[in-house]
Amino acid sequence: MVVLMGCSSKRDQPKGTQNFAPGQPWLDSDSLHINAHGGGILYSNNTYYWFGEHKSEHTSSAQVGVNCYSSTDLYNWKHEGVALPVSDSVGSEIEAGCVMERPKVIYNAKTQKFVLYFHLELIGKGYDAARVGIAVSDNAIGPYTYLYSLRPNAGMWPQNMTEEQKNSNVTLDDFSDWWTDDWMQAVDNGLFIRRDFEGGQMSRDMTLFVDDDGKAYHIYSSEENLTLHIAELSDDYLNYTGKYIRVAPGGHNEAPAVFKKDGTYFMITSGCTGWDPNAARMFTAESIWGPWEQHSNPCVGEDADLTFHSQSTYILPVTGKDDAFIFMADRWNPKKPIDATYIWLPIEFEDELPVLKWKNQWDLSEFAETK
Numbered sequence: 001m002v003v004l005m006g007c008s009s010k011r012d013q014p015k016g017t018q019n020f021a022p023g024q025p026w027l028d029s030d031s032l033h034i035n036a037h038g039g040g041i042l043y044s045n046n047t048y049y050w051f052g053e054h055k056s057e058h059t060s061s062a063q064v065g066v067n068c069y070s071s072t073d074l075y076n077w078k079h080e081g082v083a084l085p086v087s088d089s090v091g092s093e094i095e096a097g098c099v100m101e102r103p104k105v106i107y108n109a110k111t112q113k114f115v116l117y118f119h120l121e122l123i124g125k126g127y128d129a130a131r132v133g134i135a136v137s138d139n140a141i142g143p144y145t146y147l148y149s150l151r152p153n154a155g156m157w158p159q160n161m162t163e164e165q166k167n168s169n170v171t172l173d174d175f176s177d178w179w180t181d182d183w184m185q186a187v188d189n190g191l192f193i194r195r196d197f198e199g200g201q202m203s204r205d206m207t208l209f210v211d212d213d214g215k216a217y218h219i220y221s222s223e224e225n226l227t228l229h230i231a232e233l234s235d236d237y238l239n240y241t242g243k244y245i246r247v248a249p250g251g252h253n254e255a256p257a258v259f260k261k262d263g264t265y266f267m268i269t270s271g272c273t274g275w276d277p278n279a280a281r282m283f284t285a286e287s288i289w290g291p292w293e294q295h296s297n298p299c300v301g302e303d304a305d306l307t308f309h310s311q312s313t314y315i316l317p318v319t320g321k322d323d324a325f326i327f328m329a330d331r332w333n334p335k336k337p338i339d340a341t342y343i344w345l346p347i348e349f350e351d352e353l354p355v356l357k358w359k360n361q362w363d364l365s366e367f368a369e370t371k
């Protein structure tokens, strides 16, 4: 597979593109490579809105903010501007130079507000803050008003933690070394949940999922990236109900992307290797509250063990087509973050499980017409 780089400047791409070319520069209506990394898509008013991290030439930290693009056909995108800009006020949580990653927007029908969640790291603190930032707007494209950041579910226990695990006296101080078998067992038993119980649970890579009943969930890498959490949001989507579960304790999952088909919930994730790609993981559940069962890597063929040199970010249900889902991933370029490209692939189903196969080029006719 040829990995193409170098796309931050204006280029010629025929207008009216009618296909996806994974890993190639993808030009917007201004002929600039789309700058919406770690993104997700909102469908509203017959339009797709793609929100993602604006990345610059030399750093992955946020210099601009959360970018927004719109499209009616999924191939051709117009830059709508910066939905949530970084702040120029020194001391603001979203001051330029902070980390704003994996933004996702959902619409709340009750409040008629668009709600934006993203992974926030505070300036100068590396990835230690592990917070979620929340912003809101009356319009899909923004501007979004930044509300606050937090660590989810302070003072709340996960639904699937036993009384014994909650009451355990084992703490990090009991271990001189991390990553031993005993330490991993303690992680499994909720070592970090107890450590972070009062201040709230760590929240890094993330996505949002809205179920058929309108309930929304924040799915995030927690517990030092060792364990995923699925947390129910309040009716206005601006906070948490306190109901949450742990998924795959100690499994080291990042980059969660969730969809639902025929009553089954599917989640595709990655392992934790920084900006380097690794093999995707896949989970299914009959209830959002689990149990979540792990399956093998959904990718097949050459470079399947590296998710085709990419990392999941979102799974997009295609409007107007039955069982049509697009796997969206990032092919990161840490040396020149702005040039990172996008890997969009159609999800096929074999024995009712998702399968991802590399395609140099494809279009929506891959999906069967609606019956």
Ligand code: DGJ
Binding pocket: 038, 101, 102, 205, 254, 255, 273, 274, 275, 311
């Ligand atoms: C992997 C995550 O998935 C990305 O969003 C980003 O946080 C990088 N790690 C940073 O190394």
